[in-house]
Amino acid sequence: MLLLGIDVGTSSIKVSVVDAATQQCVASAQYPEVESGIIAHQAGWAEQSPDMWWEHVQAAIKKVNANAGFNPADIGSIGIAYQMHGLVVVDREQRVIRDSIIWCDSRAVAIGEGALQAIGEERSLAHLLNSPGNFTASKLAWVKQNEPEKYEQIYKAMLPGDFISMKLTGEITTSISALSEGVFWDFQEDQLSEDVLGYFGFDKALIPEIKPVFSEHGQLKREIAATLGLSEGIPVTYKSGDQPNNALSLNVLKPGEVAATAGTSGVIYGVSDQLVYDPQSRVNTFAHVNYASHEKRVGVLLCINGTGILNRWTKDMIGSSISYADMNSLGSQVAIGSDGLRVLPFGNGAERMLNNKIIGAHFENIDLYKHTQPHIFRAVQEGIAFAFRYGLDIMRENGMNPTVIRAGRANMFLSPLFTEAFVNATNVPVELYPSDGSVGAALGAGIGAKTYASGDEAFSNTHPLQLIEPQTAAQYEPVYQEWKTLLQDKLTRI
Template identity: 30%
Template structure:
């Protein structure tokens, strides 16, 4: 039997899945790492830690192959988006990677807009600048660490570095490159004129390909470190959002994915690139078309923060059960999930998290439910924008860690007033990465054919409760007003 490896380089861990060409997951392993914050508003990770973690997960999956007659015929990637990995002429890492949730580059964004007007940059990239994206992070290095900037030979996205360690080949793909914001999203190529105007040598950007194209082959040295066989083809892979969408079978408009992992995202494909002139959402490259994305920076992270730093609780099953007994609306306790600023719809790095309405009657389980509801309200903001842009929303598929919580799934269904569906696959980004490898190695003639075979729908569906929806409609209005009334205070 032939197998594929799907490797997802996430924010808090790397996960590798061993998947056959029928879409069955035979092994899965994750290895965690932490976000480092050397100073206020900074979020960094060491790429070498990614590689060490990836090697452990690969070796684990290969152990599951021992004794079988199967072999790995292709490897694909999914990865956290926007981050910057700077490499010197020997392709050695110059400094820790600046990742997507970093907030240090606000001054650089202002400087960029002094050179290129916001509307002009928006028409080319279809997005507005935000801290944590590669372009402003690169400009921050240029201004604040010129000794590092002068050493840069190439800049790549996080998953590109792991693929380089496997193949020795530097490169990226359109679904990840577009999220650097130095990329022409409509034409799917680097924005060379924009780079020149900002004083950036375009030679530092790697060749850009499609996620299913073969990037290279496992080298002997990588084989020695991982246990893989030399010569296994490795495709470019893509950003985590388009890969999880592929892993859920989402290729065309009408279906949206609702993901709650470390962050939270609402994703829907579009056949033509959409330019939201109000810059409330992002428009990026999907595989063979485009997609619109609304994002919350602290979705699952909010619950993790609450459990680790306030409740000192690790038993999620108990918290789910007890929070499920709390009335809808958390007895009028409201949570704003802006622990690390907000991206959609406010694009405000100064936004702060808060609990509003605390009373003596509230306990830890009220707080848990309020966090779940607050994250759902934040994602409802994105859904409202999709509706405003006349993007069809016919079906919602849940993705990410929150699908393990029936309570959280029900809350989202009730807040959205939409039926929530799932697929049988739990590791959607790994599945999407494996599908890219399957297509790139000609196991299937097209992505559509691969999805039809490898992605299997589940009969699990969460129906919205209309009465709960009425309560949430009223609480959602309060949720929105809390940001508006506190916006100026957040700046202090």
């Protein structure tokens, strides 16, 4: 049997077909080739069209099916990974009412803060494990307050992956993991949060049917199957936010295991068996893919909005004529510390680990006689690595002390320069794996379809490509401390 994984990213859709027997990817495709745009009607806003996602999902599946290396009729199950925290709202005919307010949109910060104060900080953190912050529930409240005519049309509110599953199957479902990332879930009561629903005035009927992450969420509709060249009735057996899914794809399922990713945004994600939370909500805790009432498994998530997006901006603005590999090579020619050039990479909206402050991206200490293009390339990647170190120290404050971090060899971890800076700035070894979100979603579908008895079985053929250990941590430490001083100076001025 073959497994189809769909990864609904901010930049593009990626799909992979995996052989369930060997756990190996037999074909992958991405659509579109260029990065999808983000709609920003005002500063701090970020939206995308769910219908665009659906068009791109269909195009990506047709593209992968054109590969001569497999028979699409052999695909027996579908898994979906998706960008977290987005809000999708549909009417009774399953039509999209408005564009999705996506993960990096900052408009609902004040609404979430109001909910935190009304519910009470101690109660919110104990029950929700988070402040309502800028998550999906607060975004839905923004629609209710500012677009009441649209709010009245809402039949179901959901996460992006729930929407793609709906388009494939016609069924609308969600999971505890998805609801927790939207901050709708009460972990103490193990049910929808009466506090959140009551404060915002949400009807429970807006919430889709709740099913386990690994379960059947519907079957592929006949007309969709015909359009995509797939078999009617294929079940969707797995749905997960991109970061829990990234952890799954690295077989990070047990307490103490930690995963990282550095795409548009950057994440460190560690698994715990305790209902832990950060008193300042700088890191967040959500139900992991294997969360159960009788066996708590939560993911402690550090998110940095401004990581790979800064590297891409640097290429577009400064290195447009060269490749990312050339940028990495040129940056590697410069000594650690970039001859005093420092970069704060926070130019992609409010940063939770900075208490939801917006400080922007900054290039500091530019010397017009000394600093060259390679200095900029190195300083950008060092600055991103230092942001990870800053966040990891917050996680350490909350009891997460990784001895090794697993990451897929993808996005910024394709850069030896960044990987070196990350490992030495954090002083934690990194294992790199041949893994990505769409392959993880496919293997998740295999678990949901009971093709595999467990995560260990699903990833029994997955082995690290490389272990990178700290070699120059002592040289990075004073550079990081100088960078941290610059960041704290910015924060005190806001």
